[in-house]
Amino acid sequence: MKVTFKSWNAVAFWRWDMPADDVCGICRNPYESTCSKCKYPGDDCPLLVGDCNHSFHMHCIFSWLRQESSQEKCPMCRQRMSFNGLPRCLIQEV
Amino acid sequence: MSNQSILRITRELGEIQRGSDLSLAVACRDIDVRQVRALIIGPPDTPYEFGFFEFAVKFTKEYPTKAPSVTAVTTNLGRTRFNPNIYAAGRVCLSILGTWRGERGEEWSSAQGLESILISIQSLMSSNPYENEPGFEDANSDYDKKNQEAYVAKIRHETLRISVIERLEDYLGIGQERVPGVTVHNVEEDYKNGTEKLFEPFKDLCKRRFLWYYESYLQSIEREAKRHKDGDRFEKMPFEGPGNSMDGTFQYSSLKERLQAVYEKLNEETLSWAIEGQTTVQKEMSIASNLQRQFEQIVENYKENNDSITLDLELVDKNPFVWQLVIFGRPMTNLDGGIFRIMIYLSPKFPNELPRIKFETPIFHHRISKNGVLCYNPTRKDDMKSHIESIIEAIEEESPAYDPRTLVNPEAAKLFWGTADDKKIYNRRLRRSVQDSADFC
Ligand SMILES: [Zn+2]
Ligand SMILES: [Zn+2]
Ligand SMILES: [Zn+2]
Numbered sequence: 465m466k467v468t469f470k471s472w473n474a475v476a477f478w479r480w481d482m483p484a485d486d487v488c489g490i491c492r493n494p495y496e497s498t499c500s501k502c503k504y505p506g507d508d509c510p511l512l513v514g515d516c517n518h519s520f521h522m523h524c525i526f527s528w529l530r531q532e533s534s535q536e537k538c539p540m541c542r543q544r545m546s547f548n549g550l551p552r553c554l555i556q557e558v
Numbered sequence: 559m560s561n562q563s564i565l566r567i568t569r570e571l572g573e574i575q576r577g578s579d580l581s582l583a584v585a586c587r588d589i590d591v592r593q594v595r596a597l598i599i600g601p602p603d604t605p606y607e608f609g610f611f612e613f614a615v616k617f618t619k620e621y622p623t624k625a626p627s628v629t630a631v632t633t634n635l636g637r638t639r640f641n642p643n644i645y646a647a648g649r650v651c652l653s654i655l656g657t658w659r660g661e662r663g664e665e666w667s668s669a670q671g672l673e674s675i676l677i678s679i680q681s682l683m684s685s686n687p688y689e690n691e692p693g694f695e696d697a698n699s700d701y702d703k704k705n706q707e708a709y710v711a712k713i714r715h716e717t718l719r720i721s722v723i724e725r726l727e728d729y730l731g732i733g734q735e736r737v738p739g740v741t742v743h744n745v746e747e748d749y750k751n752g753t754e755k756l757f758e759p760f761k762d763l764c765k766r767r768f769l770w771y772y773e774s775y776l777q778s779i780e781r782e783a784k785r786h787k788d789g790d791r792f793e794k795m796p797f798e799g800p801g802n803s804m805d806g807t808f809q810y811s812s813l814k815e816r817l818q819a820v821y822e823k824l825n826e827e828t829l830s831w832a833i834e835g836q837t838t839v840q841k842e843m844s845i846a847s848n849l850q851r852q853f854e855q856i857v858e859n860y861k862e863n864n865d866s867i868t869l870d871l872e873l874v875d876k877n878p879f880v881w882q883l884v885i886f887g888r889p890m891t892n893l894d895g896g897i898f899r900i901m902i903y904l905s906p907k908f909p910n911e912l913p914r915i916k917f918e919t920p921i922f923h924h925r926i927s928k929n930g931v932l933c934y935n936p937t938r939k940d941d942m943k944s945h946i947e948s949i950i951e952a953i954e955e956e957s958p959a960y961d962p963r964t965l966v967n968p969e970a971a972k973l974f975w976g977t978a979d980d981k982k983i984y985n986r987r988l989r990r991s992v993q994d995s996a997d998f999c
Contacts, residue, residue, distance in 0.1 A: 489668075489669035490622060490668045490669060491562065491565070491566055491622075492566055492569050492570070492671075493565075493569075499562075500561060500562035500565045500566065501561075501562060524668070527623060527668075528623055528667070528668045531623050531624075533624075533665075533666070534623075534667070534668075537667070539667035539668045539669035539670075540667075540669045542667065
């Protein structure tokens with residue numbers, strides 16, 4: 465028997481390299497899903513890992529750091545927030 | 559944008575409500591999740607022990623970037639300051655809320671939440687709250703020591719009088735010459751709609767807990783009455799100012815009478831459910847058929863699984879609002895050979911009002927009060943099968959996690975959680991009451 469594919473749909477599965485049950489400390493949504501502002505997980509709503517090793521949805525951590533009262537500190541451990549040694553002002557917001 | 563805060567609050571409320579922490583409760587009106595009420599049960603071994611302290615928590619659209627505002631509403635109509643940091647006018651001074659000069663690292667951050675706020679408030683309610691006041695942290699002179707004791711003594715009195723007794727009197731309509739709502743004050747939304755009914759989400763919870771802690775309240779009153787004569791004035795603390803203090807006199811004799819009156823009224827209420835329930839049966843209301851159906855399913859279920867515990871479940875006078883449960887102690891356990899008759903009273907407002915459980919058979923058990931009130935916590939509140947499972951679990955568990963909020967029988971609990979010898983005495987007394995139970999039935 466000969467089968468001819470007329471069309472096909474690719475199905476892929478991805479996940480962040482994080483424990484599945486972990487949640488973002490700010491929105492309390494799982495890393496796997498989006499922050500509360502976004503619809504689609506993945507590149508539209510990336511995760512950022514700070515040098516202190518705490519990670520958040522990018523949108524969540526930026527809305528915190530934009531506040532003056534945050535003093536640019538990590539909301540979990542309150543160390544100055546930096547990413548690969550760079551303070552957040554040098555990181556471009558998507 | 560505004561959605562974000564609502565999503566997070568809803569998630570937090572759900573987590574606290576599903577959790578097993580017996581020291582906190584939260585609720586919101588359906589129309590507005592940003593207006594939250596929280597109840598803190600006063601921590602054991604403090605003057606706030608088993609008091610009911612209510613707070614109004616208001617979230618803005620900027621939550622969790624910005625902290626919510628918190629107002630104490632258990633303030634005796636704005637007249638009583640329960641703590642150096644909890645003012646009579648309702649202000650709660652806490653570094654996490656930004657209302658208190660804080661240590662570094664104690665300020666608000668978006669990783670904080672409702673639960674961490676409530677736990678911080680709980681930690682203000684300590685065994686020596688005098689130290690909370692700045693400048694008094696290490697105060698240790700004889701003058702301070704005397705003050706510390708006097709402060710604890712009046713807080714204990716007012717906790718019992720205002721947060722427990724007056725709250726319950728309000729709920730039960732006792733002493734109506736007083737202004738109603740005396741325990742709930744300062745809540746803006748209640749002012750606005752003065753005609754609307756007060757939002758009282760913790761009514762049933764406080765009634766159930768009152769029944770749990772009744773013996774502790776009574777013991778505490780009897781002990782304190784020996785130390786403080788009726789009519790003695792409360793001492794004024796150096797940090798208390800005009801309009802922001804805790805003034806009054808000790809009145810333990812009258813508190814004891816009022817406490818007992820509340821207890822009796824609550825028992826009357828429990829018994830009145832049976833009669834109200836019968837009416838709903840006659841009117842063929844859905845609550846009656848719902849309970850009847852749940853009863854039949856449970857009986858059927860236990861008949862089929864005859865390998866599980868032996869029990870007998872009946873309706874009293876065919877009334878689906880009064881169940882009689884007889885449990886036969888499981889062989890090879892502490893309850894072996896015992897027969898326990900337990901009444902389950904159901905409210906026509908079930909499951910908004912939860913069932914009240916009473917052991918008719920006397921038993922010496924750390925989860926059962928001298929008056930037969932069982933302390934148990936059902937996992938699914940609307941499901942009677944879950945209630946019965948939790949009842950059995952509560953009396954059978956042999957090594958539960960320590961939780962001082964399950965203290966319903968102070969005498970038994972002291973032995974149960976005491977030294978190895980105490981535990982032996984506990985087991986002996988439990989076994990003796992189990993043996994006697996067979997004769998009782
Ligand atoms: Zn997030
Ligand atoms: Zn996002
Ligand atoms: Zn961090």
